[in-house]
Amino acid sequence: MSKTIVPGEVIQVSGRVRRITAPNPGLMTGPGTNTYLVGDDEIAVIDPGPAEPAHIEAILAACGDKLRWILATHTHPDHSPAAVALAEASGAVVMGNTLSQNDGFQDDSFAPVKSFAHDECWVTKEFTLRALHTPGHVNNHLCFLIEEDGLLLTGDHIMQGSTVVIIPPHGDMKDYIQSLTLLLDYPLRALAPGHGHIIDDPVAQIEGIIKHRLGRESKLLATLQKTGVIDIERLTSYVYDDVDPSLHPVAQHSLLAHLLKLEKELRAARDGDLWHLTG
Incomplete structure (x- = not known):
């Protein structure tokens, strides 16, 4: 190869x-x-x-x-x-x-x-x-x-x-x-x-991706805990602070997907363009 x-x-x-x-x-x-x-x-x-x-x-x-x-x-x-x-x-x-x-x-x-x-x-x-x-x-x-x-x-x-x-x-x-x-x-x-x-190494690869996604979700939850109510653009800059800022517009799509997952699970909610934790 x-x-x-x-x-x-x-x-x-x-x-x-x-x-x-x-x-x-x-x-x-x-x-x-x-x-x-x-x-x-x-x-x-x-x-x-x-x-x-x-x-x-x-x-x-x-x-x-x-x-x-x-x-x-x-x-x-x-x-x-x-x-x-x-x-x-x-x-x-x-x-x-x-x-x-x-x-x-x-x-x-x-x-x-x-x-x-x-x-x-x-x-x-x-x-x-x-x-x-x-x-x-x-x-x-x-x-x-x-x-x-x-x-x-x-x-x-x-x-x-x-x-x-x-x-x-x-x-x-x-x-x-x-x-x-x-x-x-x-x-x-x-x-x-x-x-x-x-x-x-398919199993290690799949398990690694799951761990990465859930790790990103944990970082999102921790950020929402600290910031309270926040818009997605600012939230992206915190949650993806380990990613080149030029890629943040792309990363924002996946962050929205994470937020919608948390919304389905009743762990996050939105008011207009602003997101926050529930409870």
């Missing part, structure tokens, strides 16, 4: 899975969106990525005439738009879950002919794929477990080298932590994230 992720390079990440990374590096995408090719004789493309011509060409070249299915973990614009061009070029079947309403962050072009229920197994001649409904980053998010390899394709539920941003209303922190905990019930050998390298 290359130490540096190179867009367009085909990397074998497990016995049945290859990775091609899109040329869309950035603050929210890291080195780029990872597209996974599962199978050899009949191929499923998971997270086709953005509709970048070079990326589409790389996928088609790697698949040849064997592309049969196109799946998306979710419908953010860096994960699913290339499905249209790939389906037109190959006749492959598009599969995945959609949202009933677009929050302004979704890909409206994604039109699957099949959706997945939680824990549904989809079997081909070469592999078994288990779909896990993992809301949190977004309500329609799925992770896909390639059972023979113990490899979980995590989409944006887990990213290597970066923290996932939770943007309400379709992003939900309470759901996110519950979905992370859910993954610990499955026999995982490795994680294949939507951005970054393969993660070989």
Whole structure:
């Protein structure tokens, strides 16, 4: 495996899975969106990525005439738009879950002919794929477990080298932590994230993310205890004082998700734009 992720390079990440990374590096995408090719004789493309011509060409070249299915973990614009061009070029079947309403962050072009229920197994001649409904980053998010390899394709539920941003209303922190905990019930050998390298210590990684999120929540509660009534902008500067201030506008989305979680649990409340502890 290359130490540096190179867009367009085909990397074998497990016995049945290859990775091609899109040329869309950035603050929210890291080195780029990872597209996974599962199978050899009949191929499923998971997270086709953005509709970048070079990326589409790389996928088609790697698949040849064997592309049969196109799946998306979710419908953010860096994960699913290339499905249209790939389906037109190959006749492959598009599969995945959609949202009933677009929050302004979704890909409206994604039109699957099949959706997945939680824990549904989809079997081909070469592999078994288990779909896990993992809301949190977004309500329609799925992770896909390639059972023979113990490899979980995590989409944006887990990213290597970066923290996932939770943007309400379709992003939900309470759901996110519950979905992370859910993954610990499955026999995982490795994680294949939507951005970054393969993660070989899945349990430690998942438990570490849960600990980090709950630690951030504890810091939020302590800050509210000290400050009393406060607006979210000032609250962000306290709770994320360990993060570069230039990233605070992004962090504010996740902080709102934390506050909404506490509001559901009746531990915090708001008056207009101001937040405070209950009781």
